[in-house]
Amino acid sequence: MLDEGGAVAGGAFPGVARAAAVVGVxxxxxxxxxxxxxxxxxxxxxxxxxxxxxxxxxxxxx
Numbered sequence: 001m002l003d004e005g006g007a008v009a010g011g012a013f014p015g016v017a018r019a020a021a022v023v024g025v026x027x028x029x030x031x032x033x034x035x036x037x038x039x040x041x042x043x044x045x046x047x048x049x050x051x052x053x054x055x056x057x058x059x060x061x062x
Contacts, residue, residue: 010019023031039052047053 006022008019008021037052
């Protein structure tokens with residue numbers, strides 16, 4: 001837990017099957033996160049179904 005407040009909530013977020021930690025950083029803290037993925041180039045008007053952004057959003061580390 002970073003900062004204060006929050007909890008580990010199960011079933012609280014649509015599309016999230018596992019319990020997720022609610023991290024409170026709005027009042028006194030900051031959090032910098034760097035996410036990196038690689039994907040062949042393309043054009044935003046015709047994105048692939050599981051492009052880099054979609055893979056980052058759906059990643060499960062298990």
